[in-house]
Amino acid sequence: MNVKERINELRNILKKYNYEYYVKDNPSVSDQEFDALLHELIKLEEENPELHSIDSPTQRIGGIVLDKFQKVTHDVPMMSLNNAFNSDELRSFDNKIRKVKQDITYNVELKFDGLAGSLKYKNGLLIQGATRGNGVVGENITNNIKTIKSIPLQINHLFDLEVRGEIFMSKKSFDKANKERSNEGQDLFKNPRNAAAGSVRQLDSKIASKRNLDMFIYSVIGPEDHGLVSHSESLEFAKKLGFKINPLSRICKTIDEVIYFINEYTEQRDNLDYEIDGIVIKVNELDAYSEIGYTAKSPKWAIAYKFPAEEVITRINSITFQVGRTGQITPVANLDPVIVQGSTVSRATLHNEDYVVSKDIRENDYVVIRKAGDIIPEVVRVLEDRRDILSYPFMMVSRCPKCESELVRRSGEADHYCMNDFCDSKIIESLIHFASRKTMNIEGLGDRIVEQFYNDGFLKRISDIYKLKDHYKDLIVKEGFGVKSIDKLIENIEISKNNNLDKFIFGLGIRHVGEKVSKVIASNFTNLFELGTVSKEQLTDIDEIGDVIALSIIDYFNNEQNISLLNELEALGINMSYESNVEEKAEFAGKTFVLTGKLELFKRDQAKEMIENLGGKVSGSVSKKTNYVVAGSEAGSKLAKAQDLGVAVLTEEQFRDLLDR
Secondary structure, three states, X not given: OOHHHHHHHHHHHHHHHHHHHHHOOOOOOOHHHHHHHHHHHHHHHHHOHHHOOOOOHHHOOOOOOOOOOOEEEOOOOOOOOOEEOOHHHHHHHHHHHHHHOOOOOEEEEEEEOOEEEEEEEXXXXXXXXXXXXXXXXXXXXXXXHOOOOOOOOEOOOOOOEEEEEEEEOOHHHHHHHHHHHHHOOOOXXXXXXXXXXHHHOOOOHHHHHHOOOEEEEEEEOOHHHHOOOEHHHHHHHHHHOOOOOOOOOEEEOOHHHHHHHHHHHHHHXXXXXXXXXXXXXXXXXXXXXXXXXXXXXXXXXXXXXXXXXXXXXXXXXXXXEEEOOOOEEEEEEEEEEEEEOOEEEEEEEOOOHHHHHHHOOOOOOEEEEEEEOOOEEEEEEEOHHHOOOOOOOOOOOOEOOOXXXXXXXXOOOOOEEEOOOOOHHHHHHHHHHHHOOOOOOOOOOOHHHHHHHHHHOOOOOHHHHHHHHXXXXXXXXXXXXXXXXXXXXXXXXXXXXXXXXXXXXXXXXOOOOOHHHHHHHHHHOOEHHHHHHOOHHHHHOOOOOOHHHHHHHHHHHOOHHHHHHHHHHHHOOOOOEOOOOOOOOOOOOOOEEEEEOEOOOOOHHHHHHHHHHOOOEEEOOOOOXXXXXXXXXXXXXXXXXXXXXXXXXXXXXXXXXXXXX
């Protein structure tokens, strides 16, 4: 599919979803999925301006006008806001603002999940209520607006006035409405937003009056005409006139204060009596608006942060197969890019054949994905009702996708393996693993360079890494390198020789021996070659080591080629002994920590290492045995579970204070 075809496809899909959302009040996709498609279309149109179209969904500000209501033309268009999904995008927004206007503050308020509406007053009397519609033309819902008890029918202000806000249904009213519908045998409302939208569009205002709708006012149109100089002042002005204003807003001087507010209400949102789906950030000083400016559909001085979805919907466009360092063949779902908890995800592991078959995952399926442990994307379930009737079931490959060797599935295991010791992919992956940050941490020897050096013949096995200096003259003349970069790489390789034994063991890629087990082994056998002399029983006597791991270690040391490699590496100067770097600290010793969300003051691996070096341990899940949860921005289900269980929750700043005690 070429770019033009993709743009046309996206336009048609988004028009359909717009109709379902704004007209039928019955969306078939999530807001997150809609946003992802819209962002893709915006990007493609920006990159291909010759394909511009005036009827593209990107040119619309809202939805579609219903014919059953009288149409209303807004004097000032009801513009939508650009979205941000993480702190990096918020900082980018702030940087753009500060380039134009340095001395500003932000008014930060909750983003209500309802229906945008406009109220007009003349001589102090309510004369019109309208929906946003398409942003330029909306629907006259005055009769239904008058049934909302929080909206004043008369105000003590004789000048013409227009205010805007969000019509919504509280959680309590939503539950009551659904209970009544259930008793009457009617379909239940999906959520409070749908309930509010459907209620305000009733031709019979008596029906709307029974739904107990509400409205928060969040802007005054033409505030300067009323002598107002800031957005916060305009909200206070509206409050004094009798409008309902949400009290949970704050003036923030910096973007860091904004992010703190967001984190605060990300945690508290479930405790509110109404639904929110994000936070709105507006420049507070009204005189800055004209200078900062507008796009065709949005003000540049405001942005809406949308809460990251813990579970999101996307499409699998293909399933490919990845060869790991042990020869394990892993199916991988290649996804339409989607934002999950603040980061873009385009691939998700499908683990093995049994996993795919049990969930009946197929190419072109729409699936729900989430981040397992807040980190690794995984497919939760398939949306079978959206499956193409021509789709066909998953078939596991029978041969290695790289070397064509026949795959083996061992008895009692779910994984398939390439058994060819000379498979290029296996060797490359083992070299990449050995040099990676969690193992020998050889900076400058990343995935691309390892593969390049392998194809050039410089690297064929792990020991060749420590012989790269013998190819110095050939390396410095390679395109993209040079004396300085090669000197630095060789220096980093030499430094890695001094790594502690646990890093080296993990780097060897012994089957079933991960980072944690490597540390356990190293702390129990201070010299690597001791492992070649121990029995299965001696190994399984150690906590964390079971039969499978013990047999894998014994198999590794019974292989003459492996022993030859270890002897060669020792001769090259690699450290083969272990020194504990744990200095127990009372606040950490024996304590279990869980890290969740996006950490900004620490890298996750760095925080984990510091905890372990002070005598604590890091777990991937929250339980009653957890002592502390360290929560960064955009924390999700782990934070919620910690709060439910009464586990102590630390911000990054509090965690840093604990380290410094």
